[in-house]
Amino acid sequence: MEQSPELIEFVNALQILHDPKSNQNDRQFAHNICESAKSDDLRAYRLAAQLVSASLPHHVRHFGFQLYEHLITKRWNALDTNSRAQLKIVSLEIISKWNADLLVEPRFLKEKAVQIVALIAKREWPHQWPSLFAELTSLSRTGDSHCELVLHVLRGIAEGMFDEDQLSDARRNELLVALNNEFSSLFAFCFQVLEEKFLYFQSSVDLEKQKAKCLVSAALKMFETYAPLSSVQVLAQCGLLQAICALLANPDLRGEALGVLQAICAKKCKDVPHEVVTNLVGSLLELCKGGLLQQTDFDFHKGLCIALTDLGQNFWSSFSSQQAIVEGYLSLMASFTNYHALAITALTTPFWRIYLDSQNPITGVNLPPQIHEALMATILDKVSCKPGSDWEDLCGVEEFSDFDEYFKFWGQVKAKVLEIVRKLSNLMPLNSIMFIGSQWQNTLQQTQELLSNGLKALDEKLDSRIEALQSVLENIMLGVPLVNFQNENDDVNGACKMLVGILLSREVHGQVVMASIVRMGLVVLIPFLRMRGGDNGLGAEIISKLLSFYDLFPISSDSSFASNPSRTSLNLADTITMRRRLSAAIVKLAHAMSAHLLPYRDQINNKVQSLFSGGQVTGEETSHLYELLFVLSNPLPSDADRAAFLDNIMMQPLAEWNDPLLTQAMSDPHSWVQGGIAGEMIPSDETYYNLRQVRHRIHQVLITLLCICRRVQAGGGGMGTGVLSPNTKNGSLYSISNHIPSILPNLSTLIKSIHTLWTPDVRTRLSQEWQVLYKPVEFEAAVDPSNAKAGNPAFDLQKGPFSIETRVTDVYTWIRHVRDGSYQLAGIISGFCDGFYMLINQNPAYLENILGLAPAMEHRHLRSILRLFVGPLIRNCPSALYMRILRPVLPSFLSLLLNRLDGGYKTMKDRDSGMSSVGAGQGTEKDDIIFDQILRLLHREVGELVLSLVDEGQGQAAIAAAAALMEVKNGTSQAEVDNQNKVEEGCVTPS
Numbered sequence: 001m002e003q004s005p006e007l008i009e010f011v012n013a014l015q016i017l018h019d020p021k022s023n024q025n026d027r028q029f030a031h032n033i034c035e036s037a038k039s040d041d042l043r044a045y046r047l048a049a050q051l052v053s054a055s056l057p058h059h060v061r062h063f064g065f066q067l068y069e070h071l072i073t074k075r076w077n078a079l080d081t082n083s084r085a086q087l088k089i090v091s092l093e094i095i096s097k098w099n100a101d102l103l104v105e106p107r108f109l110k111e112k113a114v115q116i117v118a119l120i121a122k123r124e125w126p127h128q129w130p131s132l133f134a135e136l137t138s139l140s141r142t143g144d145s146h147c148e149l150v151l152h153v154l155r156g157i158a159e160g161m162f163d164e165d166q167l168s169d170a171r172r173n174e175l176l177v178a179l180n181n182e183f184s185s186l187f188a189f190c191f192q193v194l195e196e197k198f199l200y201f202q203s204s205v206d207l208e209k210q211k212a213k214c215l216v217s218a219a220l221k222m223f224e225t226y227a228p229l230s231s232v233q234v235l236a237q238c239g240l241l242q243a244i245c246a247l248l249a250n251p252d253l254r255g256e257a258l259g260v261l262q263a264i265c266a267k268k269c270k271d272v273p274h275e276v277v278t279n280l281v282g283s284l285l286e287l288c289k290g291g292l293l294q295q296t297d298f299d300f301h302k303g304l305c306i307a308l309t310d311l312g313q314n315f316w317s318s319f320s321s322q323q324a325i326v327e328g329y330l331s332l333m334a335s336f337t338n339y340h341a342l343a344i345t346a347l348t349t350p351f352w353r354i355y356l357d358s359q360n361p362i363t364g365v366n367l368p369p370q371i372h373e374a375l376m377a378t379i380l381d382k383v384s385c386k387p388g389s390d391w392e393d394l395c396g397v398e399e400f401s402d403f404d405e406y407f408k409f410w411g412q413v414k415a416k417v418l419e420i421v422r423k424l425s426n427l428m429p430l431n432s433i434m435f436i437g438s439q440w441q442n443t444l445q446q447t448q449e450l451l452s453n454g455l456k457a458l459d460e461k462l463d464s465r466i467e468a469l470q471s472v473l474e475n476i477m478l479g480v481p482l483v484n485f486q487n488e489n490d491d492v493n494g495a496c497k498m499l500v501g502i503l504l505s506r507e508v509h510g511q512v513v514m515a516s517i518v519r520m521g522l523v524v525l526i527p528f529l530r531m532r533g534g535d536n537g538l539g540a541e542i543i544s545k546l547l548s549f550y551d552l553f554p555i556s557s558d559s560s561f562a563s564n565p566s567r568t569s570l571n572l573a574d575t576i577t578m579r580r581r582l583s584a585a586i587v588k589l590a591h592a593m594s595a596h597l598l599p600y601r602d603q604i605n606n607k608v609q610s611l612f613s614g615g616q617v618t619g620e621e622t623s624h625l626y627e628l629l630f631v632l633s634n635p636l637p638s639d640a641d642r643a644a645f646l647d648n649i650m651m652q653p654l655a656e657w658n659d660p661l662l663t664q665a666m667s668d669p670h671s672w673v674q675g676g677i678a679g680e681m682i683p684s685d686e687t688y689y690n691l692r693q694v695r696h697r698i699h700q701v702l703i704t705l706l707c708i709c710r711r712v713q714a715g716g717g718g719m720g721t722g723v724l725s726p727n728t729k730n731g732s733l734y735s736i737s738n739h740i741p742s743i744l745p746n747l748s749t750l751i752k753s754i755h756t757l758w759t760p761d762v763r764t765r766l767s768q769e770w771q772v773l774y775k776p777v778e779f780e781a782a783v784d785p786s787n788a789k790a791g792n793p794a795f796d797l798q799k800g801p802f803s804i805e806t807r808v809t810d811v812y813t814w815i816r817h818v819r820d821g822s823y824q825l826a827g828i829i830s831g832f833c834d835g836f837y838m839l840i841n842q843n844p845a846y847l848e849n850i851l852g853l854a855p856a857m858e859h860r861h862l863r864s865i866l867r868l869f870v871g872p873l874i875r876n877c878p879s880a881l882y883m884r885i886l887r888p889v890l891p892s893f894l895s896l897l898l899n900r901l902d903g904g905y906k907t908m909k910d911r912d913s914g915m916s917s918v919g920a921g922q923g924t925e926k927d928d929i930i931f932d933q934i935l936r937l938l939h940r941e942v943g944e945l946v947l948s949l950v951d952e953g954q955g956q957a958a959i960a961a962a963a964a965l966m967e968v969k970n971g972t973s974q975a976e977v978d979n980q981n982k983v984e985e986g987c988v989t990p991s
Contacts, residue, residue, distance in 0.1 A: 007050050009033060011060055018059050034063065038070050041079065045071060045087075052094060058109050065112040072119045073166060088124065091116040092135060095149045102145045102211045114149050118156030122167060125157070126178045133182065137189060144211050147193060151218040154186065155225045176229065183230050187223075187238040194219040194243060198253075213252060220247070220256040227263035235264060236276045245283040248292065258303045265310040277318035278325060281311065285328040298341060305336045305347045312351045316358070320366070330371045338378040342413045345382055349416040356423035361481075365427045372428055376435045376472075379417040383468035386410065388460045418475045425479030432476045433495040440469055440521060441502050444514075451511050458513055466517055473499075474524035485531035493535075496528040500538065504545055508552060512578045515549050519578075522546070523585045526592045534596030539589075540603060543628075546586050547607050553579060554616050576618075583624035590631040601632045612652060612704075619703030619817075626707045646712065646736070653704040654742045656697065665694045666746050669753040669762075672811055676770035688807060695811075698750070699818050705743060706825045712736055713828055737835025744829065744839055748849035751822050754815060755853035758861070772808050773815065776860055776930055819861070823868035826850060830869070830876045837881050844888065851889050855896055859904065859931075862897065863938045871945045897942055904935040 003011070013030035016022045022030075037047050044067045051064025071079065071087065079087075094113050098105075125132045140150040158179065161172060179186075194216060201212035223240060235241065241264070247257035293301060312333065319325050337348045352375070359365045387407045400406040425432035443465060447458065458466070484492040503521045508514040522529075522542055533539030553575050590597060597604065608625050611617050617625060626649065633645045656662065665671060671691055675682035683691065756762060757773065766773070830836050840847050850869065854862065870893065877885055911928065 004050070006047070010037065010047060010051065010063075011056065014060050014063055037067060038074075041071060041075055041083075045083075049090070052113075054097075054100070058106060062109060062112055065109075065116060068116045069112075069119065072116065072123070073164075076123055076166075084120075084124070084128075087116075088120055088129060091120055092139070095146060095153070096139055096142070098145055098149060100145060102148055102214055103207065105145075110149060110152065114152040114156055117153045118159075121153075121157045122161065122164065122175065123171075125175075133186070140189075140193070144215060148215055148218050151190065151193065151215070151222050154190070155218075155222040158225045158229060179226075179229060183226070183234050184237070187226075187230070187234065187240070190219050190222055191238045191240060191243070194223075195239075198243075198247070201253075216247075216253060217256050220253070220260050224256075224260045224263045227260060228267060232264060232267060232269050232272045232276065236273070241276065241280050242283070245280070245287060248284075248287055249290075251295065254296070254300065258300065258307065262303060262307045262310070265307045265314065268314050272315060272318050274318045274321070277311075277315045278322055281319050281325055281329055284308070285325070285332060288332055301336075301339065302341075302344055302347070305339070305344050308333060308336070309347055309351045313354050316355065326366065327368055327371070330368070331374075334371055334374045334378065337375060337417075338381070342382070342410060345378075346413045346416060349413075349420060352420050353423065356420070356427060359427050361427050367424075367427065369428075369431060372424060372431050373435055375420065375424060376432065379421055380436075380439060380468055380472050382417055383414050383471055384461075384465045386464040386467070388464070414471075418471060421472055421475040422479035425476040426481060429476075429480040429484050429492045430495055433480070433492060433499065436469070436473050436476055437495060437499040437502065440473070440499060443469060444502065444506055444517065447514065447517065448506070451509075451514060466520075470520045470524055473521065477524060477527040480527065482527075482531070485528055488532070488535070493528070493532055496525065496532070497535070497538070500525060500529075500542070504541060508549070510552055512553060512574045515553065516578050516581070519546065519549075519582055519585050523588060526589065529589065529596075530592040533593035537600065539593035539596040540600035542589060542593075543586060543597065543600075543604055544607060546582060546589070547604070547611070549582055550579065550611055550616060550621075555579070555618070579618070580620060583621045587624050587627045587631070590628050594631050597632060604632060605629060609652065615697070615700070617700075619700060619821075622700065622704045623707040626704065626711060630711050646708075647739075649708060650739050653701050653708070654739060657701045657705065657746060658742060661694060662698055662701070663746055663749075665691075666698060666750040666753060669756050672753075672815070673757070673766060673770055673773075676767055676808075677765045678767050682804075692810065695814050699814060699821070702750075702818060702821050702825065706821055706828070709736060709825060709828045709832075713831055736829070737832040740829055740832060740835030741839055743825070744836070744846050747822060747826060747829075748846040750818065751826070752849040752853060754819050754822070755856060757815070758856040758858070759853065760856070769804050770808055773812050774858075775812075776858070776934065820864055820868070823865050827869040827872035830872045833876060833878055836876075837878055837885060840885055841881055844885075847885070847889060851893055854893060859900060859934045859938045862900065863934070863941045866897070866938075866941050866945060874945075897938070901935070901939055901942070904931070904938075908932060908935070 010033065013033040016026050016030040017034070037044050048064045048067035048071075051067065052061050053064075054061075056064075068087070068091070076084070094116065098113070121129065121132055136150045136153060140147040157175075161167070161175060167175075197212045197215040197219070201209055201216055204212055223235075227235060240260070244257050244261050244264075248254045248261070250257075293304075296304075308329075312329065319329070333348055333351060337345050337352070339345055356367075359367065387403065387410050391403050391406055400409065421432070443462075447462065447466070450458070450462070480492060484490045485496075487493070500522070503518050506514065506518055508518065529539060529542070533542075555572070555575055608629060611625065612622070629649055633642065672695065674680070674688075674691065763774065851865075854865065857865070874886065874890075908931075
């Protein structure tokens with residue numbers, strides 16, 4: 001047939017659009033030509049009829065179908081009745097005249113052709129097109145190609161029904177009602193095609209076999225589309241469920257059959273015949289037993305798991321009465337949970353969650369013990385498989401672009417399966433605890449053997465296993481009903497005691513790893529120990545066992561140095577970490593078992609005191625151990641008993657605090673930096689070691705006193721309601737006030753000695769190596785992470801335990817910790833008004849020691865002392881002593897702050913404008929950043945102090961502070977002048 005010029009123009013335009021070599025201008029011109037066809041309905045209709053001719057190329061025919069689609073989806077309401085009727089006729093003629101072989105025409109072209117009929121049907125059927133289904137049925141008998149197209153049309157009518165914007169809700173409802181009335185005949189027709197073509201598929205070969213497969217696939221796709229709209233009962237009546245099970249056994253068709261099964265199982269139906277669902281589940285179980293899973297790959301397994309999960313969630317009640325079916329189904333779901341790919345494990349968790357929630361431990365749990373054990377073992381394995389260096393082997397067939405993505409997914413799956421653990425232990429607590437107990441015992445034995453054979457550290461796999469055991473045990477404890485723990489004779493308690501016994505009986509033999517495992521296991525048993533910790537002194541035995549670890553893993557009183565210089569930095573770090581976590585675990589366990597530990601108070605107290613006297617605990621450990629003692633003090637029977645308890649625990653640290661040797665060391669800052677002044681003899685290793693031990697005794701006792709006073713201030717351990725005095729603020733104990741005269745003299749001397757090191761006389765005489773003392777390392781590390789190793793003891797030990805670098809780092813670290821600790825202790829004891837302010841009133845030199853050399857200190861030190869001491873000093877001062885105590889010190893101190901801020905901001909302004917004064921702006925960019933940061937932090941601290949005075953109602957204190965500021969402003973503060981004379985002119989401040 002001769003083509004019209006218009007047709008030729010469109011064919012050429014389409015050729016240009018589909019030619020990747022066409023330039024942009026030609027493509028744009030061709031696109032405009034094609035779009036122009038849609039501007040006129042009649043022209044679009046005429047062109048479409050010509051473009052869909054079978055003699056034209058596929059892409060041209062496809063555009064012709066697009067024009068028909070445009071008329072239906074965009075212009076339907078504007079078309080008259082005749083035009084609509086003509087489009088109906090044309091749409092069916094396209095299918096009826098489709099003479100190409102079933103296997104020849106491309107899929108995209110057939111899909112576009114049948115879409116024309118489906119789109120019209122969604123708008124016209126059934127009322128305006130009642131003969132449609134009859135015509136389609138008749139047409140399907142004319143040949144395989146027509147039969148396939150008819151099946152695609154039927155699928156297209158239901159497909160996307162809820163996604164098409166042009167359909168109103170009323171029209172959708174009308175379609176659903178009409179389809180529902182036709183389901184029986186429609187499904188009968190499709191099932192007939194499915195059955196006939198499947199039999200033909202089995203008996204034919206080559207091309208005929210391929211044609212039959214195409215028709216079977218088309219029928220299955222149609223059922224998959226209609227399954228969500230229909231009822232399971234109607235689908236079962238046509239024989240589809242049995243057919244699906246048969247098709248799943250066929251390697252060539254099981255993929256399409258699985259799609260239909262997923263669509264059916266995803267339905268949330270009520271009143272489904274139990275026999276139908278039971279037969280379906282039974283058939284699926286038989287298929288899996290017959291080797292279906294072994295014959296298929298990951299993608300099929302994933303799809304089947306989705307179908308089975310939905311089947312259990314939506315149809316459980318339909319087959320739950322058949323015990324054999326239930327056990328087979330649960331076993332199959334457990335095997336999917338145990339699948340090597342985490343994605344499939346995650347798919348099963350919704351079913352287990354719903355299923356376990358539906359069980360009632362009182363009326364009986366329908367979960368066979370072997371399924372429970374299999375689930376617990378699976379979950380333990382999954383949690384153990386923490387992604388590490390072998391993450392690519394672990395993820396297997398799952399697609400993850402990088403380690404972080406896989407690790408995040410593993411964490412999500414871990415949370416889901418641990419939730420299942422809690423539900424399992426709630427239903428079957430004894431089985432859960434017995435299982436995890438045997439796992440702990442086996443792993444402990446394996447670890448012990450490896451360590452005994454010389455293994456220094458656990459490999460990644462075993463370490464993950466132990467971590468998983470802890471997580472699973474913790475969630476089991478959280479899931480067990482409390483009523484089980486409350487009943488002394490409950491078998492669950494017996495199993496828990498057995499597990500505790502396994503942990504307590506394990507000999508650690510000086511092995512940090514084993515001690516850490518025992519500690520982790522005991523901590524997660526807290527829900528049980530909170531209830532049963534008093535049984536036969538079990539709680540006291542646990543605390544005593546953990547306290548004994550301090551002796552088994554000793555370090556010097558200085559946590560920065562190993563008592564044995566030959567110990568490697570790695571062993572030292574491991575030991576320090578283990579002891580730190582041990583201290584926290586002891587306190588956590590003690591809080592949980594506090595009521596059960598009271599009868600054993602003296603026994604535990606003696607053990608703690610022996611640790612203190614042995615000098616083998618660090619400052620942080622001391623804090624935790626005193627917390628333990630405070631836990632044991634609650635409840636004490638009377639105020640007198642509480643005061644006696646406090647006096648008792650204060651006795652030893654106060655005696656050591658006032659030891660002449662420590663007193664001398666606190667007043668002699670030169671001994672701290674001995675050998676640091678140019679030309680001075682460097683002390684021997686033995687001399688330095690002795691000096692260091694004294695320093696660290698000071699730090700140890702300081703932390704002890706700080707811990708006790710802070711704990712009493714917080715009112716913990718029943719101490720907040722002790723013997724009170726009328727002038728005591730915040731419920732603090734009068735008995736602490738009694739001890740302040742034993743604390744403050746040396747404390748003020750210690751602070752003064754620290755400040756002395758910053759006076760120009762001392763600072764300028766120290767050698768270059770010792771100038772590190774004045775570096776703001778804590779801020780340098782924040783600005784430049786490469787400085788993070790500065791002050792790291794394990795790092796400096798690599799240079800030698802007594803090298804100059806190590807000595808300087810040790811002194812620097814000690815000064816920084818003692819300085820902040822001293823400020824904190826001074827601020828805390830200021831809250832015990834009866835002792836602190838009365839003593840200051842009697843001896844103002846103590847306050848002078850603390851603040852007198854403040855002008856020599858750097859911005860960062862002023863910030864600390866302002867926050868930790870000066871603020872509490874002002875807020876806690878009794879009103880009668882405001883002028884007596886605050887008046888001599890506030891003007892000079894506030895003047896110092898004001899001058900520092902003014903000078904600092906002027907330096908910043910000059911530096912930014914390039915007009916830095918002499919001696920300013922000489923630092924590096926990093927120095928400038930640190931200077932700016934510290935100055936702003938100091939400014940903020942000053943502002944917060946002023947706000948706190950107002951917010952906390954400290955009216956008179958605020959008035960006193962304001963009066964001091966007025967004196968500073970008017971230049972009338974003689975105290976400032978006097979104070980400034982105590983340090984040399986030109987005091988160094990950071991710039």
